[in-house]
Amino acid sequence: MQDHHVNVGILGLGTVGTGVARILLTQQDLLRTRSALTFTLHTIVELNWDKERDLDLSGVECITDAQKMLENPEIDIIVETIGGYEPAFTFIATALRNRKHVVTANKALIATRGRELFQIAKENGVDLLFEASVGGGIPIIKGLREGLVANQIERVYGILNGTSNYILTRMHQEELEFGQALAEAQAKGFAEADPTLDVSGGDAAHKLTILASIAASGFVNYQDLYIEGIQNITKLDINFAKSFGYTIKLLAVMRRMENGLDLRVHPTLVPNNHLLAAVNNELNAVFVKGDFVGNTMFYGPGAGERPTASSIVSDIVDLSRDLLLKEGEQFSCRTLNPEQGIPVVPVEQIRNRFYLRFFTLDAPGILSKISGVLAQNGISISSMVQLETHGKDNYVPIVLLTHEASEQAMKQALDAIGKFDFIQENYLRIRLF
Amino acid sequence: MQDHHVNVGILGLGTVGTGVARILLTQQDLLRTRSALTFTLHTIVELNWDKERDLDLSGVECITDAQKMLENPEIDIIVETIGGYEPAFTFIATALRNRKHVVTANKALIATRGRELFQIAKENGVDLLFEASVGGGIPIIKGLREGLVANQIERVYGILNGTSNYILTRMHQEELEFGQALAEAQAKGFAEADPTLDVSGGDAAHKLTILASIAASGFVNYQDLYIEGIQNITKLDINFAKSFGYTIKLLAVMRRMENGLDLRVHPTLVPNNHLLAAVNNELNAVFVKGDFVGNTMFYGPGAGERPTASSIVSDIVDLSRDLLLKEGEQFSCRTLNPEQGIPVVPVEQIRNRFYLRFFTLDAPGILSKISGVLAQNGISISSMVQLETHGKDNYVPIVLLTHEASEQAMKQALDAIGKFDFIQENYLRIRLF
Incomplete structure (x- = not known):
C-alpha cells in the first residue's frame, strides 16, 4: 500500500464550494485515517475574491481563470459548484476530456444534459459523480446504486424539495396561505428570490430523473415526467386533507411497470400514519422499495452548505480509489449508462x-x-x-x-x-x- | 475494461444462505448490467442437503466439506452464513489466510472477535465485509463508512433489534404484557425459541459495537457497553409513558464525548413527535449525526432472508472491485482498524x-x-x-x-x-x- 496524494480543484466558491473547501481544510486528518489518502485543496477558481468567507486559504492557489485549473496536470479531481447550465457544462466537459474526474451537485445539468456528460466521461475513462445532486447530505445515491445493487427497484418515492416541504409544513402548522408561507420561507433563506423551480415541482423532477435513471440502470428523459407544483394548494385544502386524516406533501414518485416507468411529481395526500407525513420543514426523505430488500427509507437535510459539502467529499473519496486501479480498469456501476434509454409510461x-x-x-x-x-x-x-x-x-x-x-x-x-x-x-x- | 468473472462460495444454506443463493441465481443479468462483472455461485457447503429449499442448484457444487471450498483456488469470495462463534470463526480465519475475501452477517462474531479477524484480513491483503450484520437490508454500514466519510460522527442512535421492537409495538398497540407479546412474536416467527439475546439488549449491543467502531475509526470493546433489556417493562409503564406523550423503545445510543464514547443499550422513553416513535413492528431505524451533514436517518427491515441477502450481495459486488486493483493495493476505509482501541465512558x-x-x-x-x-x-x-x-x-x-x-x-x-x-x-x- 503506497502513500497516495489527491489534489482537488474547486470551480466556484459560493455556498457549496465554501463548504467543500472547509471540509478539505479541516478534516484532512480524519479523511487520511479513514481512506489512507491525503487530500489537498490545490486550486480554487472564483471570479469574486472580495467576499468575506471565514476560510484560511493560505497555500491554496486562488485564481479567476478556470481554463488554467482545468488544464493543470497536477489536479486529479475537479468539483463543480457554480450551478446552472453554462459555463458549468463546458467546464465539466473540458475537465473530463482532460481526463480529470469530476464531482458536481448540479441536478438540473445532470437531469437534462447528463447523457452527453456521461458519454464524454466514458470515452475518456474517467468518472462523473453527483451524490449531492439529490437529497443534499443524505447518501441516497450511494445507497440506491451500491447498497441496493442486488435489487430490481420497484418503487422510489419521497420528498425531494426542501423549499416546498417547508412551505407546506408552515401551511399545515400555522394555517397560512401559500403566499404567506412562501414569503416566510424566503425571509428565512429556505426559498430563493425566484422560487419557481422549487414550488413548480421542477427541482424535484430533476432529482427524480436522476434517481429513476440509477434505479433503472439507464437514462430517463426529463421531458417525459409529469410535473405539477404546489402553487394552487390553499389553506382550505390543507384543512380538508387534515379532516380526512391526510397531510399534503409534494411527492416525487417512480413505479416500475410492465411497459416502463411511472414517473410523476405532484402534491399528494399522504395518510398521517405514513412516515412521510412526519417529514417536516426543509427536510427530505426517500423511500426505496427493492424486490429483495422490501421498503427502506433515507432521511436528512436536503440542502445547505455543510450537508451538500459532506456528499461532495464522499464522492471525492470514492473517486480517489480510481488511483488504485490497474491501467484501463474503471468502476462501472458508478455512473449512469448514457446508452440505455428508459421508457416512461404516459400519465x-x-x-x-x-x-x-x-x-x-x-x-x-x-x-x-x-x-x-x-x-x-x-x-x-x-x-x-x-x-x-x-x-x-x-x-x-x-x-x-x-x-x-x-x-x-x-x-x-x-x-x-x-x-x-x-x-x-x-x-x-x-x-x- | 475486461470481462471479469467472480466465483462465490456459500458456507451454510439456512435462511440467509438460501437468500444469497437465490439472488446470485436469479439476478445475474441485473448484477452484470450494473457492475460489468459476472457472478457465479460456484460452491455451497451445507451438512443437511435433505431439506426442501425451492432453489435450482444445477451447476452448483453442493458439498459437505468446508475445507474443500476454503482451499479451492477458483473461489474468490466466501459468504459465511452459519452464524455463532465456532466453527464460523475458524472458517472465516481460514478463508482469509487462503487470501479469499469474506462476507458475513455474523454480528456476534464481528462484535466480539472482529479485531482478530480484521487483523488476519489485513495481514493477508484481503477484506472482510459485514453490511448485513447491522440493520438487515438497510445499507447503514455503507452509508456511515462511505456516504458520511467526511464527517466526525457525533451521534448514532436507533432501533437495532426487530424482535424487541415488535414486542414493544404490540404492548403499545394491544395493551399486552411483555410475556403475552413475546409469545405472539414467537408464534409469528419474529422471535427465536430462546429470545434472550434479543430481549436482553445483547443483540442490539453487538450491532452498536459495530456501528460505533466504524464511526470512531477504531475498535470498541463490546464488554464496555452498558446494556439493559426490555424484560421488566410492564403494560402499566407503557400506559404511563403514553400519558406523558412518550413511546417506549429499546434504543442503542452512541454519543461522542471529550474522553471517549458514551455507549448504551436500554429501554428509552421517546417523545411521540420523534420519527423513532413511529418505527414499529420488526423494523429498524438508525439516526446518524455528523458534524457537517447534521441528522440523517436510515430505515428498513432489520432481518429476514431476502433483506439480509440483499446486503450480503452488495458486499460481494463491493469486494469484487478488488479484482480491478493494482497489485499490493487495498481499499482501506472498508474494514475496521484492529489496531485502534476506542475508550468508552463509564455509564x-x-x-x-x-x-x-x-x-x-x-x-x-x-x-x-x-x-x-x-x-x-x-x-x-x-x-x-x-x-x-x-x-x-x-x-x-x-x-x-x-x-x-x-x-x-x-x-x-x-x-x-x-x-x-x-x-x-x-x-x-x-x-x-
Missing part, C-alpha cells in the same frame, strides 16, 4: 385515487350533476364534504375523495365539470398516496 | 433524564420520603403521578419524571429508596430520550 395510463375540490353556487341539483359526470367516466366517490356558505360570492366548497380511477377518465370528467356555469374556475385535483 | 459519568415507577403502600408521608432521597442526591422532579389503589396487596403505583441527573446519583438514590420497607422490590427506572 394518462396511470390509475390513482383523487381529492377534488370545487367552489360551486349554493343551489339545488349541483352535487348530482358533478357526481353524474364522474359516474359517466367510471369514477366512483368514496367520501364527500359540502360546507355551508362561508365567504364571498355565494360560492361554497365541495370536496370529494374518489376510488381509484384512470388519469385519462379524471381528465375527461374535469373538462366536462369545468364547463358547468355553477363551478368557479379555480377547482383543484390532488392525488392520494 | 456512571453520563447524565440522563429518568422515568421512575414504584409500587408503594398507600400511606401518608411516602412521597415526601422518596422525593427527599432524590433531593439529597441532587435529583429534581419534573412531573409526578400517583394513582388511587387498584389491584393487589394495597400497593399503588407512583411514577416520577426527573430533570437531568447523573447515573451515579440516580443509582445511589435508588439504592436508598429500595431499602424503604413501604416499597416493593420490582421498581423500575427507564431513561428519557
